[in-house]
Amino acid sequence: AQTVTQxxxxxxxxxxxxxTLSCTYDTSESDYYLFWYKQPPSRQxxxxxxxxxxxxxxxxxxxxxxxxxxxxxxxxxxxxxSQLGDAAMYFCAYRIGEYGNKLVFGAGTILRVKS
Amino acid sequence: xxxxxxxxxxxxxxxxxxxxxxCDPISGHVSLYWYRQALGQGPEFLTYFNxxxxxxxSGLPNDRFSAERPEGSISTLTIQRxxxxxxxxxxxxxxxxVTDTQYFGPGTRLTVL
Numbered sequence: 001a002q003t004v005t006q007x008x009x010x011x012x013x014x015x016x017x018x019x020t021l022s023c024t025y026d027t028s029e030s031d032y033y034l035f036w037y038k039q040p041p042s043r044q045x046x047x048x049x050x051x052x053x054x055x056x057x058x059x060x061x062x063x064x065x066x067x068x069x070x071x072x073x074x075x076x077x078x079x080x081x082s083q084l085g086d087a088a089m090y091f092c093a094y095r096i097g098e099y100g101n102k103l104v105f106g107a108g109t110i111l112r113v114k115s
Numbered sequence: 116x117x118x119x120x121x122x123x124x125x126x127x128x129x130x131x132x133x134x135x136x137x138c139d140p141i142s143g144h145v146s147l148y149w150y151r152q153a154l155g156q157g158p159e160f161l162t163y164f165n166x167x168x169x170x171x172x173s174g175l176p177n178d179r180f181s182a183e184r185p186e187g188s189i190s191t192l193t194i195q196r197x198x199x200x201x202x203x204x205x206x207x208x209x210x211x212x213v214t215d216t217q218y219f220g221p222g223t224r225l226t227v228l
Binding site: 004035037042043044045046047050091093101102103104105106107108 | 150217221
């Protein structure tokens with residue numbers, strides 16, 4: 001079975017600083033997708049970034065980037081120039097490739113941003 | 116365009132009552148998913164539709180839970196004879212096809228007294 005582990009229940013970062021959230025996963029598949037979702041206090045689920053396992057290049061979306069280490073099954077999220085609006089619960093998620101449907105989520109990391 | 120919508124946003128019911136939760140996906144999205152999220156946890160998969168066909172219901176916890184999507188658009192998740200342990204946020208997501216990114220609705224918070 002696929003599992004996703006987020007080992008940091010809570011993280012804090014100073015505004016304008018950089019923070020990295022960790023995620024590891026366990027799978028025997030070679031084709032899969034990885035995601036980071038953000039859940040602010042409103043409890044919406046907002047896609048932050050997506051990475052295809054077959055791509056060696058790390059995905060980047062503005063201030064958000066990932067460090068994807070396929071051999072180590074690690075998928076960390078780096079947030080640069082942190083803003084107060086980044087404060088939220090962040091979930092790492094995994095989905096099997098071509099025939100996959102369900103997302104498997106980690107338990108989440110609460111990110112607090114200090115002004 | 117409009118995102119995924121869910122109704123009601125909040126539902127309080129008494130133990131033993133049936134509830135129906137509705138999901139209206141993004142227009143044109145073929146795939147629709149239901150998840151359940153306990154407080155402080157990540158969402159857990161319940162079931163998935165491709166058009167009107169229920170392709171995977173492996174996550175439904177027991178036979179009190181059922182879902183349908185009769186016309187391949189709006190979906191309803193029904194919980195019969197609700198129990199307190201059913202209290203959670205129920206989330207719907209849709210995607211253009213099964214391999215695309217899933218976009219989530221705001222969720223329905225269900226409280227069973």
